[in-house]
Amino acid sequence: MAETIAGDNEKSIYRSGPKLVDFFNDLGFDDTYGPGFPTRWVFAEAKIKEIINQDRLLEFINYSLSAEHYLEVQSQFDVDEIIEYWNSYLELDDIKIIRNGNKFSLDGLISSKVIVKEKQLEILSTEFLKEQIDKCEKKLFEKDFDGAITNARALVEEVLLEIEERLTGQREKNGGEMSALYNRIKKLINFDPGQDGLNESLKQILQGLNSIVLGIGKLRTKASDSHAREYKPTEHHARLAVNSAMTFTSFIIESYSYQQNKKIKG
Numbered sequence: 001m002a003e004t005i006a007g008d009n010e011k012s013i014y015r016s017g018p019k020l021v022d023f024f025n026d027l028g029f030d031d032t033y034g035p036g037f038p039t040r041w042v043f044a045e046a047k048i049k050e051i052i053n054q055d056r057l058l059e060f061i062n063y064s065l066s067a068e069h070y071l072e073v074q075s076q077f078d079v080d081e082i083i084e085y086w087n088s089y090l091e092l093d094d095i096k097i098i099r100n101g102n103k104f105s106l107d108g109l110i111s112s113k114v115i116v117k118e119k120q121l122e123i124l125s126t127e128f129l130k131e132q133i134d135k136c137e138k139k140l141f142e143k144d145f146d147g148a149i150t151n152a153r154a155l156v157e158e159v160l161l162e163i164e165e166r167l168t169g170q171r172e173k174n175g176g177e178m179s180a181l182y183n184r185i186k187k188l189i190n191f192d193p194g195q196d197g198l199n200e201s202l203k204q205i206l207q208g209l210n211s212i213v214l215g216i217g218k219l220r221t222k223a224s225d226s227h228a229r230e231y232k233p234t235e236h237h238a239r240l241a242v243n244s245a246m247t248f249t250s251f252i253i254e255s256y257s258y259q260q261n262k263k264i265k266g
Contacts, residue, residue, distance in 0.1 A: 001086060002045035005064060011082055013069065020044055027051065027063060058138055061086075061097060062104050103130075105137040116250050123257045124166065129158045129249075136242045145238035152238075152245035153178070153216050159249045160185045160213075163256055178217030182210065189255060209251070212244045 005023065007014030015023060018033045020040055024047045025031060037043065051060045065079050083097045083104075090096060090106075098105045100116075116133055132155040139148040157174060160181050165171040167188045174181045186192050186206075193206040219233075219241055233241075 001048055001064075001089075002041045004082060004085070005044045005048070006040040008041050009085075011085055012077055015040070017043070027056075027060065055142060058104075058106050058141060061106070065104055067102060103134065105134070106141045107137070116246055116253075124159070124162060124253050126158065126162055129155065129162065132158060133246070133249075136245070140235075140239060140242060143235065145233045145235055148238040149216075149219055149233060149241045152241040153219075155245045155249055156213060156216055157181065159252060163189065163252065166256070179214055182213045186210070189252070189259060191252075191255070209248060212248050216241055216245055216248075 003009040004012045005015065006020060017037050017040055020043055021031050021033045024044075027047075029047060029050075038046075048060065051057060065082065067079075080099070083099060087096050096107050098107050132151045135151040136148055136155060139145070139151060157178065161171055161174060164185050172184070191206055191209060193203045193210065198206075219237070
């Protein structure tokens with residue numbers, strides 16, 4: 001990573017000593033360039049180690065790979081090649097950089113992961129929704145399992161409220177009861193398993209979605225950091241909550257888009 005940031009391995013732009021100082025100062029450091037300045041890649045390596053010790057690796061990766069650094073040299077360097085190169089080393093620690101549009105996350109290779117795709121977020125998204133997705137991933141990586149469950153619940157709540165606003169023209173308040181919120185929205189988007197003429201297999205899937213929403217709400221109440229906890233969640237419980245929330249969010253956005261397009265085509 002240090003050689004890439006310094007530009008010594010021809011995979012990224014060359015940064016002089018002063019440019020390296022500016023680069024890392026943008027990440028919160030307060031260094032100056034002058035006599036006795038170390039070899040450029042050595043300086044970069046020391047700063048990256050400090051960042052890792054501060055648990056800010058994800059922040060560093062998102063900043064380092066940001067398009068703003070490559071606007072003038074897009075034809076010379078490929079961010080995906082940098083990711084592939086960095087992953088060849090990160091995989092030794094069971095970590096992998098995942099790209100989702102212009103956002104980057106870290107995933108443990110020993111665990112499965114569900115991603116809400118960028119094209120789905122283009123259909124229906126808010127800044128708060130995107131923030132919850134990023135926080136879910138970040139907190140799992142940081143092993144903040146309480147926080148991950150809280151954000152998984154907030155993600156489901158936000159996508160339901162946003163769909164309600166799109167379809168009714170107003171955003172109702174949610175009093176904290178996920179079941180009441182979902183009962184309102186599932187009728188608007190034909191997710192009610194009790195509707196007439198529904199295929200039995202599809203009915204079971206919709207009942208499963210209902211269970212996912214209610215389960216995430218209850219798990220958050222029992223285990224998250226927003227209430228007095230009844231038990232401390234483990235990683236696989238938190239990952240189950242996050243992946244379930246991601247799956248639900250992805251499916252409901254696709255369903256909303258399909259129904260809207262169907263209405264337009266008439």
